[in-house]
Amino acid sequence: xxxxxxxxxxxxxxxxxxxxxxxxxxxxxxxxxxxxxxxxxxxxxxxxxxxxxxxxxxxxxxxxxxxxxxxxxxxxxxxxxxxxxxxxxxxxxxxxxxxxxxxxxxxxxxxxxxxxxxxxxxxxxxxxxxxxxxxxxxxxxxxxxxxxxxxxxxxxxxxxxxxxxxxxxxxxxxxxxxxxxxxxxxxxxxxxxxxxxxxxxxxxxxxxxxxxxxxxxxxxxxxxxxxxxxxxxxxxxxxxxxxxxxxxxxxxxxxxxxxxxxxxxxxxxxxxxxxxxxxxxxxxxxxxxxxxxxxxxxxxxxxxxxxxxxxxxxxxxxxxxxxxxxxxxxxxxxxxxxxxxxxxxxxxxxxxxxxxxxxxxxxxxxxxxxxxxxxxxxxxxxxxxxxxxxxxxxxxxxxxxxxxxxxxxxxxxxxxxxxxxxxxxxxxxxxxxxxxxxxxxxxxxxxxxxxxxxxxxxxxxxxxxxxxxxxxxxxxxxxxxxxxxxxxxxxxxxxxxxxxxxxxxxxxxxxxxxxxxxxxxxxxxxxxxxxxxxxxxxxxxxxxxxxxxxxxxxxxxxxxxxxxxxxxxxxxxxxxxxxxxxxxxxxxxxxxxxxxxxxxxxxxxxxxxxxxxxxxxxxxxxxxxxxxxxxxxxxxxxxxxxxxxxxxxxxxxxxxxxxxx
Numbered sequence: 001x002x003x004x005x006x007x008x009x010x011x012x013x014x015x016x017x018x019x020x021x022x023x024x025x026x027x028x029x030x031x032x033x034x035x036x037x038x039x040x041x042x043x044x045x046x047x048x049x050x051x052x053x054x055x056x057x058x059x060x061x062x063x064x065x066x067x068x069x070x071x072x073x074x075x076x077x078x079x080x081x082x083x084x085x086x087x088x089x090x091x092x093x094x095x096x097x098x099x100x101x102x103x104x105x106x107x108x109x110x111x112x113x114x115x116x117x118x119x120x121x122x123x124x125x126x127x128x129x130x131x132x133x134x135x136x137x138x139x140x141x142x143x144x145x146x147x148x149x150x151x152x153x154x155x156x157x158x159x160x161x162x163x164x165x166x167x168x169x170x171x172x173x174x175x176x177x178x179x180x181x182x183x184x185x186x187x188x189x190x191x192x193x194x195x196x197x198x199x200x201x202x203x204x205x206x207x208x209x210x211x212x213x214x215x216x217x218x219x220x221x222x223x224x225x226x227x228x229x230x231x232x233x234x235x236x237x238x239x240x241x242x243x244x245x246x247x248x249x250x251x252x253x254x255x256x257x258x259x260x261x262x263x264x265x266x267x268x269x270x271x272x273x274x275x276x277x278x279x280x281x282x283x284x285x286x287x288x289x290x291x292x293x294x295x296x297x298x299x300x301x302x303x304x305x306x307x308x309x310x311x312x313x314x315x316x317x318x319x320x321x322x323x324x325x326x327x328x329x330x331x332x333x334x335x336x337x338x339x340x341x342x343x344x345x346x347x348x349x350x351x352x353x354x355x356x357x358x359x360x361x362x363x364x365x366x367x368x369x370x371x372x373x374x375x376x377x378x379x380x381x382x383x384x385x386x387x388x389x390x391x392x393x394x395x396x397x398x399x400x401x402x403x404x405x406x407x408x409x410x411x412x413x414x415x416x417x418x419x420x421x422x423x424x425x426x427x428x429x430x431x432x433x434x435x436x437x438x439x440x441x442x443x444x445x446x447x448x449x450x451x452x453x454x455x456x457x458x459x460x461x462x463x464x465x466x467x468x469x470x471x472x473x474x475x476x477x478x479x480x481x482x483x484x485x486x487x488x489x490x491x492x493x494x495x496x497x498x499x500x501x502x503x504x505x506x507x508x509x510x511x512x513x514x515x516x517x518x519x520x521x522x523x524x525x526x527x528x529x530x531x532x533x534x535x536x537x538x539x540x541x542x543x544x545x546x547x548x549x550x551x552x553x554x555x556x557x558x559x560x561x562x563x564x565x566x567x568x569x570x571x572x573x574x575x576x577x578x579x580x581x582x583x584x585x586x587x588x589x590x591x592x593x594x595x596x597x598x599x600x601x602x603x604x605x606x607x608x609x610x611x612x613x614x615x616x617x618x619x620x621x622x623x624x625x626x627x628x629x630x631x632x633x634x635x636x637x638x639x640x641x642x643x644x645x646x647x648x649x650x651x652x653x654x655x656x657x658x659x660x661x
Contacts, residue, residue, distance in 0.1 A: 018145050028311060029498030044643075047584045050220075051623040052301060054596035055294055058620065059257045059309060063337040065248045066151060068122055068218045068238040069094065071104040072266070073361040075284040075339030078146065081125030088224065095364035097266035100235060102157055103278065104264040106236035111222045113230035119172065119221030122238075124214070124255040124344055129351035133369065133378070137346060139175025139183040144346025146211030147192030150246020154204040156238040165233045166226035168192050169202060174215040177512040185213035195233055206240070231646050253316035254559035256286035257294050258338035261618040265298030269363035269370065275604055278615055285359035285372050286338040286379040291316070292388035293624035296635040299391055300627055314392040316341055317385050318404045325355040327377075328456065330407025334381045335359050335373035354431060361586055376440075378428040379415050382408050383450035391638050404462065409458055412451060413470065417443065420496025423450045424477030427492075439446075442500070444492040445481045445510040449517040453636040475521065478514065488531035489514060495572065505609040508536040508546050508559045515566035517636050525568060532563060540602050543592070544582050546612070547606070554603035556614060557586060561625035568632045568641035576629075583626055591616060598622040 028622065067076035070620035072095045084090050087607070089112040110404050111118050120265040126141045127136040127449050154171050173188025193202055206344035218238050222231050242250065264285050267276035291313055321330050325574040337357030350354060386405040393401035415424045425448055427440035459467030481490045481499065489510040511528040518524045536559070538545060538552040545560035561653040562578055567576035587593035590601060595617035600606070606614040628635055632643030 005395055008048070023102055043584055043634075044630040047587055048300075048595045048627045049579070051598070051626045051630075052297065052306065053619070054623050055257065055297060055307075055620060056309065057596075058261070059255070059294075059312075060251060061256065061258075064242075064247065065254065065315060066148065066240040066242060066250070067122040067194060067238070068154075068156075069107065069235075070237060070239070071101075071283065072364070072498050073141070073280065073283050074103075075267070075337065078344070079122040080405070081123040081134045081136055081354065082461055083121040083123045083125075083138070084118070085121065086118035086221065087116040088112050088114045089595055090118040090120060092120055093364060095266060095268075095362065096234065100199075101264075101266070104262075104283075105266040106234050108232070108234055109220065110596075111224075111227060111231040113224075115224050117223040119168075119310055120219060121216045122218040123174070123216055124346060127343070129348050129394050134347065137151070137174075137182030139178065139654070141346055143181050144182065145185065145215050146217070147213045148206075148211035148217075148240060149210055150243045150249070151240035152205075152207040152243050153241045154189075154238070155201065155241060156218070156235055156254045157199045157201055158193055158233060158235045158500055159199045160234075161232035162195070162568035163195060163197040164227075165195040165231045166192065167195065167220050167222045167233060169204070169220050169233070171204060171206065171218055172209065172211075173215060182213075183556060184215045185210040199236075202506075210216050212269055231306055239312060242595065252312070253340070254312050254319055255341055256291045256313065256316050256336050256338055257620055258283075259285055259335075259620055260615075263633075265618070268365060268487050270365045274468040274613075275615060278617070280361050281370075281372055282617075284338050285335050286319075286341075287335045287373070287575070288332050289334075289384045290619070290621045291336075292384035293635065294620050295388040295626040296391060296638070297624040299395060299638060300631050300633040310392055311396065311398075314398075318400050320356050321404045321407055323352075323355050325349040325352055325358075325374055329410040329411050330404070331377055332382050332385050332408060333358075334373060334376060334378050360513075360517065374433070375430060376430045377432045378447070379412055379425055380427075380444060380447040380528050380598045382412055382428075383454050384411070385446065386454045387450065387636060388456070388462065391456065391635075394462075394638070398441055405454070406462075408455060409467070412454075414475065415439075416470065417496050422477060422493045422496050422499060423473065424493070425451050425474055442493055443477065443496075445478055446507065446513060447492075448477045449510070449513045452478070453517045453558060455480060457637070460627065475518065478518070481510070482525055486531065486535075487525075487527045489528055502609070503550055505550060506531075506535060507608070508532050508556070509562055510546075511536075512559070512562040513636075514565040515569045519634070527573075529566060532566075542589075542594075543586055545579070545586075549607065549609040551607055551609070554601050554606045556601050556606055557583065557592070557598050558600065558622045558625050559620065561622065561629035564629035565625070565634065565641060568629075568643060569634065571642050573642065573647070576632075580630055583629060587626070594618070596623075597624055607657055 062076040068079050072077050091110040093108045095105050097105050107533045123136050124146050126137045126144050127134040168190050170188045170190030172184045172186035175183025177188050178489045260282050262279040265276050266278045272432035295310045295313040298306040337359045342354050343357050358371050363370050386408040389401045390406035417427045424443035426443045430438040452471045455467045455471035488506050491505045494500050511532045514528050535550045536546045538547050540555050546563050548556045564579035565574045587598050592599045600614040600619040604615050632641035
C-alpha cells in the first residue's frame with residue numbers, strides 16, 4: 001500500500017543485506033515530505049503523540065469516576081460483594097448480556113412472587129485470611145469501610161422487563177438501627193424508580209452526606225405491594241460522580257494500565273470462542289511487561305505531565321514489590337489488577353492488609369472468581385520492570401525506584417544457571433504459590449537480553465562489578481543461541497543441555513532486541529536483521545510487516561515496531577522509514593487502528609508457536625513500541641536512535657540527503 005513511499009534507487013544493499021523496499025516512486029516521498037513540512041509536524045511525531053494520547057486516556061479511564069459496576073469483572077468495579085436481604089427470595093446475575101446492556105453486561109434482578117419485600121446490597125465486604133472468597137459485612141467488622149469523601153452524586157441506569165416495576169434504589173445505611181458496632185457513616189439515601197422498558201438515568205444526591213466509611217455502595221429493595229406477581233428489572237452503569245478535588249486526588253493515585261482494550265462482548269466462562277472468552281478474561285488485566293513499556297514511553301516525552309504518569313506507574317511497581325499477599329523477596333507478578341490496584345479495607349488475604357489486587361474474571365456459571373496469569377513468575381516480566389525503574393531513577397533521582405529495581409534484580413539472580421552447557425538465567429518459577437513451586441528448566445533469549453541490559457545499567461549505577469559479570473553471563477548465553485546456518489538466534493533452551501531449535505518457535509523479538517540491547521557489543525550478529533526479513537516478514541491485508549514467528553500467518557504490529565527501532569539502531573533509515581509509515585497507516589485504518597491505538601495483529605489468533613496468540617484488540621504494548629519506533633527511542637537504555645527520515649536536509653525536501661541505506 002505504501003510502495004510509492006521510497007523509490008528503489010534510494011536503496012543500496014549493504015553487506016549482502018536484503019533491502020526491505022524494492023519498488024516505489026521518489027515523487028511520492030517528496031510529496032509526503034513537503035506536506036509534512038507545511039504542517040509543521042512530522043508524521044513520526046504525530047503518530048507517536050497519538051499513541052501517547054491513547055495511553056494517557058486508558059491510564060485515566062477508570063479514575064474519572066468511582067464505579068460500583070460498569071461490566072462484570074471490569075477494572076473500575078467496587079462493592080463487589082452482594083448481600084441479599086428480606087423474606088422474599090431475590091436473584092442476581094451480573095453477567096447478563098441480552099436485552100441491550102449499556103456495555104458488555106448488566107445486572108438482571110428478580111424478585112419472587114411472594115408477599116413481602118426483598119433486595120440486594122452491593123457491599124464492600126470482608127476477606128478473612130483463611131477464606132476462599134469475600135463475605136458480606138453488615139457492620140460487624142472494623143476498618144472495613146470505603147472512604148468516598150468527595151463524591152457528589154450516585155448515578156445509574158435502570159429499566160424493567162414489563163415497564164411496570166417500582167423499585168427503591170439507595171446507598172449507605174448498612175447497620176443503622178441494628179445496633180452493630182461499625183455501621184455505615186451515612187444513613188440510607190434513596191429514591192424510588194418507576195421503571196419503563198427503556199433505560200432511564202437516575203441520580204441520588206450524596207454531596208452533603210458523611211461518606212467517610214461506606215459499607216453499602218448501592219442497593220435496591222422492592223415489595224410485593226408495588227410489584228404484584230414479582231419483578232424482573234435491569235441495572236447498569238452504576239457510579240459516583242466526584243468533585244473536582246476528589247477526582248484530582250484519584251487521578252494522582254499509583255496504578256497500572258489495562259493491557260488490552262476489550263470489546264463490549266460478554267462470554268460465558270464455560271463456553272464460547274477464544275475471542276469472546278478473551279474479552280471476559282482480560283477485561284481487568286495489566287501485564288507487568290506492558291506497563292514497564294508504557295512507563296518508558298512516557299519517559300520518551302519531554303512533557304512534565306508524562307513524567308508524572310511515568311512516576312505513577314513506577315510508584316505502582318514499588319508498592320507491588322512491598323505489598324504482595326505471598327512474596328516477600330521483591331519479585332513482581334506477571335500481571336496485576338488494572339484500575340484500583342490495591343484491595344479495599346477489610347480484605348486480608350494471608351492476614352495482610354492493602355495488598356495488590358489480582359486480575360481475573362467472575363464465572364457466573366460456577367459462581368467463582370478465576371484468577372488470571374498467576375501460575376508463574378517470569379524473569380522477563382520482572383526484568384522489564386527493573387529496566388523501567390532504573391530509567392525512572394536516572395530521570396528523577398528517587399531512591400525508591402533504584403531500591404525496587406535492585407530487589408527485583410536480586411530475585412532474578414536466583415534464577416541464574418551455574419551448571420550445564422547453556423548457563424543463562426532460566427525462565428522463572430511455575431506454581432509459585434503452591435506447595436511445591438517448580439523452577440523452570442528452560443531459558444529464554446528474550447529474557448537474557450533483558451537481564452543483560454538491566455544488570456549492565458545497574459552495575460554502572462552502583463559501580464558493582466558483580467552486576468556487570470552477571471550481565472556478561474546473560475550475554476554469553478544469548479551468543480550460544482546463534483545459529484550460523486539459519487542466520488538467526490534460536491528462542492532459547494529446553495534445559496541446560498538442550499537448545500530449542502524448533503523453527504516454528506524462532507521469535508522475531510530476539511532478533512530485534514539483540515540490535516537494541518547488544519548494540520555496541522562485539523558479539524552482536526547484524527545478520528539477525530536479515531533473519532527477520534527472511535523468516536518473519538509478511539505482506540498481509542495491504543500492510544508490510546513482521547510476524548511473531550516463522551509461520552507468517554499475519555502481521556504482529558508490536559514486532560513490526562520493534563523492527564523499525566532495530567533498523568534505526570543499525571543505521572538503516574530508509575527501511576525504518578518504510579515501517580514507520582506502515583505503522584502510521586495501520587494506526588489510521590480500521591480495524592487495525594483508530595487514529596490513536598494500534599491493534600495487536602492483523603488477524604484474530606495470530607499464532608506464536610508457544611501456545612498463546614494475539615487478537616485484533618488494541619494493546620498498550622503495541623502503542624508503546626510504536627512510540628519507540630516513531631521517535632527513534634531505545635527503551636533498554638533510553639538512548640536516541642539515529643532518526644534519519646526527518647533530519648534537516650531530508651525534511652526540507654532534499655531527497656538525496658538520505659539517498660542510501
